[in-house]
Structure formats: structure tokens, C-alpha cells
Amino acid sequence: RVGIACEPATMDFITVLVVLLLLAVGAYFFLTSGSGQKRGDTVLIIGPSGSGKTLAYLQLRNERETPTHMSMEPNEDTFPLQPSKAQGKPLKPVHVVDWPGAPQLHARLMERLPSAGAIVCMVDSANALEHVKACAGLLYELFTSDALRRARTPLLVACNKSDSVKALKPPQIRAMLEKEVDRIQHARSTMQDLSDKAGSATVSQDGGPFSFDSAPCPVTFAPCCALKPGLDDVVGFIATEMRLAA
16 A cells, blocks of 8 residues: 555656756757857858958968959868967867858858858958948848857958058947948838738847847957958957867
8 A cells, every 4th residue: 555655756756857857958958059059160251352351261271472363162171270479379270161252152152151160251441431331231141041040150350451541440340330231121121011021131139220239149340451460360269269279
């Protein structure tokens, strides 16, 4: 009788134990996976045509200035980055892709996002008025992509030609990009309303003005110069996000 009387209590104990075990396993996967999707192992260098993407890519790979030409195909290779004097320690090799800036290749770029562990978006800070609109359009496409939203892939906006007397400072570039991304999201939302199509074109929170503080992934800004060894901030960003320290 005693054994029979204890059976319900034993079953309740086992049920609670199983539930706790499932909760622990679920919490482990949630904490270790971050947003639920593992980031890739590739660094994507993107940006408008003429922003210095290929120059930066070749400087990172060859450690010297190399002539470039317009291309409709990406450059990609696996190589170790040269650490700055501050970093000192050697860095492990990483796969880097220099993606062409032509708008017609944006759809193919979106297909590569799941492979990205970090993204560097180049913008010409000495010709910001010419580049901000194209750069903001590209960022808007990134921010509304499911792959980037799920993985929260970190992004660095590298403000190239920072050594030029005409160059705007990163905070100025940021303000211009925020204004342009906000304009794009309002235009896209209006188009969706007029066409009665479902789907969200909003990249800001609560329908307010867009800010990089509320972007669907971490975004940082840094000055750089692709024409000479002025890529320390870019190397530092890649090394940190891709965990390249040997």
C-alpha cells in the first residue's frame, strides 16, 4: 500500500525534473546562439561604387597599395590580417569578400548574408553628398533582410578618405545616413500602403525617426584611409567580431 501511495508523488517528481531539464537545455541554446542563428565565417566588404572597397580589400590582403578597376564580380580570398601596433598579436586567417557596388548585384549580395560574420560598409567621406544616398539604400536593404535580423551581424561603417580636408567626420556621416534611411523607410511604407501589400518596411522602433541605436544589428562608425595604412579600426573591428586573435 505504501508503494502504491508513493507512485503519484514519484511521477510528479519525474515530471518536474523533465520540465526543468528541458528549460535548462532551451536556455542554454538561447544564450549560446544569441538571436537564434549562428553567424557565418566570412567578412563582407560592401558599399557604393567608388567608395574604396576594393582598395581596402587589397590593402588588407597585400599590405600595399594596388591598382584597382571596376568589376561586376566579387573578389574573395582567405588571408591573415596584419594587426596594428596596438594589437600586436598575430591574427588568424579569415575569408574576406569584396562585393561590387552595382545596385543590380544587391539581390545576390542578400544571398551571401547568411555566410557573413561581420560586415564592413565603405563610404567616401570626402564625397559624402554623392555617396550617402546609395549607401543608405544599401543599408536599408540589409536592415530589412531576414538573414541579418536573425543573426544580428555586426556592421562597421568605415568612413574612407578621412585624411582629406574635405572629409566629413563619422558623426556627420552617421547623421546624414540616418536621415536618408528614414526617408527611404517612409517612402517604402507609403508605397506599401498604396498597393495594399502586406509586409513591414520599417527599420525604426515605434514608427519614430530611424536611428542606428535601434538598428536590427550592432552598427559602429570609424574613420579610415584605404590609400595608405589607415585601416587599423577596420582590422580591429574584424579581429574582434571574428575572434581572430591567435
